[in-house]
Amino acid sequence: xxxxxxxxxxxxxxxxxxxxxxxxxxxxxxxxxxxxxxxxxxxxxxxxxxxxxxxxxxxxxxxxxxxxxxxxx
Amino acid sequence: xxxxxxxxxxxxxxxxxxxxxxxxxxxxxxxxxxxxxxxxxxxxxxxxxxxxxxxxxxxxxxxxxxxxxxxxxxxxxxxxxxxxxxxxxxxxxxxxxxxxxxxxxxxxxxxxxxxxxxxxxxxxxxxxxxxxxxxxxxxxxxxxxxxxxxxxxxxxxxxxxxxxxxxxxxxxxxx
Numbered sequence: 001x002x003x004x005x006x007x008x009x010x011x012x013x014x015x016x017x018x019x020x021x022x023x024x025x026x027x028x029x030x031x032x033x034x035x036x037x038x039x040x041x042x043x044x045x046x047x048x049x050x051x052x053x054x055x056x057x058x059x060x061x062x063x064x065x066x067x068x069x070x071x072x073x
Numbered sequence: 074x075x076x077x078x079x080x081x082x083x084x085x086x087x088x089x090x091x092x093x094x095x096x097x098x099x100x101x102x103x104x105x106x107x108x109x110x111x112x113x114x115x116x117x118x119x120x121x122x123x124x125x126x127x128x129x130x131x132x133x134x135x136x137x138x139x140x141x142x143x144x145x146x147x148x149x150x151x152x153x154x155x156x157x158x159x160x161x162x163x164x165x166x167x168x169x170x171x172x173x174x175x176x177x178x179x180x181x182x183x184x185x186x187x188x189x190x191x192x193x194x195x196x197x198x199x200x201x202x203x204x205x206x207x208x209x210x211x212x213x214x215x216x217x218x219x220x221x222x223x224x225x226x227x228x229x230x231x232x233x234x235x236x237x238x239x240x241x242x243x244x245x246x247x248x
Contacts, residue, residue: 008245012225012238018218027221029228029235033214044214051215058237065244 003064009039 013032016025033051037044043057211232216222225242228235 004244008239010241012242013222014225015219015222017213018220021213022216027227027229028232029225029230029238030212030220031214031234031238031241034216034217035215037172045211047211047241050213050218052211053214053234054212055212055233055237061235062240064238 002028003061004068005064007061011035012068 012029013041014027014029016022016027019025029051033044033053036053037051039060042059043054043056043061045052136210210233212232214234228238
């Protein structure tokens with residue numbers, strides 16, 4: 001599966017962190033780490049039992065996807 | 074301890090009162106700019122005197138690093154009391170010019186079954202700092218730390234993660 005195809009499988013979500021983490025309860029954009037882990041496992045790391053998303057890996061996928069899109073056009 | 078960590082035979086001869094006295098010409102004025110040499114006054118002279126005073130008093134009293142000393146007065150620079158961190162020399166012998174500062178909040182806390190819950194733990198770790206500050210390349214995206222999850226429509230926080238999320242949303246909508 002190409003980088004572009006993998007990115008298209010990701011489901012962007014809006015969410016709020018729990019109040020004890022973000023008292024402001026701001027609406028944020030992102031992904032579910034559990035869903036990303038199924039598609040791009042190398043982009044997810046577990047820190048202290050919490051799944052964290054490594055944006056550097058996602059950025060690499062974005063670059064590859066852009067190249068793919070440019071080559072198609 | 075002083076002889077071990079700071080191997081110098083120099084013994085400063087100025088007192089605290091002399092160091093802050095603008096008329097006092099300490100030997101530290103030798104390190105000030107050329108124009109200040111004669112009087113030891115001006116920025117260079119005052120800085121060098123006060124700088125020398127603080128550090129030398131600290132070394133003299135043995136009040137360095139994380140160790141505390143009852144001998145130090147309130148004017149003495151004491152890195153060991155700043156922010157609860159600690160400073161320790163690198164290496165084990167001779168003169169030490171390199172020190173490492175350990176900040177307590179930059180330390181990832183060890184985990185144990187009896188420790189606080191997930192959210193509280195996040196706040197005390199480097200990962201939690203990344204979440205709160207919105208900096209770095211790592212974000213807590215675990216569903217267990219989120220509420221009100223829904224397909225992306227809008228955001229109030231424009232961070233790197235949001236940029237990527239909206240880019241992917243655009244990709245999906247164009248497909």
